[in-house]
Amino acid sequence: xxxxxxxxxxxxxxxxxxxxxxxxxxxxxxxxxxxxxxxxxxxxxxxxxxxxxxxxxxxxxxxxxxxxxxxxxxxxxxxxxxxxxxxxxxxxxxxxxxxxxxxxxxxxxxxxxxxxxxxxxxxxxxxxxxxxxxxxxxxxxxxxxxxx
Numbered sequence: 001x002x003x004x005x006x007x008x009x010x011x012x013x014x015x016x017x018x019x020x021x022x023x024x025x026x027x028x029x030x031x032x033x034x035x036x037x038x039x040x041x042x043x044x045x046x047x048x049x050x051x052x053x054x055x056x057x058x059x060x061x062x063x064x065x066x067x068x069x070x071x072x073x074x075x076x077x078x079x080x081x082x083x084x085x086x087x088x089x090x091x092x093x094x095x096x097x098x099x100x101x102x103x104x105x106x107x108x109x110x111x112x113x114x115x116x117x118x119x120x121x122x123x124x125x126x127x128x129x130x131x132x133x134x135x136x137x138x139x140x141x142x143x144x145x146x147x148x
Contacts, residue, residue, distance in 0.1 A: 003109055004102035006142030007123045007132035013038045014089050016045060020053055021085040036122040036130055037093045043128045046093035049119070056092045057081045099124045100134065106143060109134050 013036045014023050027035065027050060034049030057080040084092075099122045100109050109121055113136055123132040 001106040001142065001146060002102065003100050003104045003106065003123055003134055005146060006106060006138045007102065007134050008138055009132040011036075011130070011133045013042070013044075013130055014048065015039070016088065016090040016093075018089050019085065020056075020087050020089060020092065023048060023089050024050075024053065024085075033119045036097060036133065037089055038130055042130050044097050044099055044122045044124050044130050046090070046095040047097040047122065048089050048093040052092045052094065053081075053084075056084055097122055099128070101125070102131065106139060110139050110143075113139065 012026055012030060012032070014026065016037055016039060023035065027033065034047060034052075036044050037046035037048055039045050057077055098112060098116055098118060100112065102123055102125075112118060112121060118136075120133045120135040122130055123134055125131050
């Protein structure tokens with residue numbers, strides 16, 4: 001079974017210069033945990049997830065201990081999110097993005113998902129342009145319905 005058998009073609013992506021606020025809004029509206037980041041030619045240049053934004057909004061424990069303003073409450077998270085919401089996605093995205101091609105095997109993408117702890121993987125063509133995504137659920141559903 002190949003990636004092309006389970007990929008989702010109706011997908012969203014964000015551009016490098018879009019804001020974190022826009023990324024959060026898009027993911028929230030579509031119940032997504034992350035999105036591929038593309039350039040003006042739809043070439044995948046990175047990937048950003050909710051985890052990346054949370055990590056950016058919550059400083060490491062060591063940094064908090066050194067801060068004179070350390071208050072262990074949710075207001076710190078809210079304040080940090082307010083500070084980074086207008087930052088560009090490119091500041092927090094993962095590069096290079098982990099991608100697969102349509103002719104890759106389902107077991108290959110499943111292995112990537114497990115080893116890299118990914119929720120979805122962008123699928124690209126030979127020029128690196130986004131053609132879809134494979135999610136953990138699409139792998140499971142495809143394997144159950146069609147067999148590996």
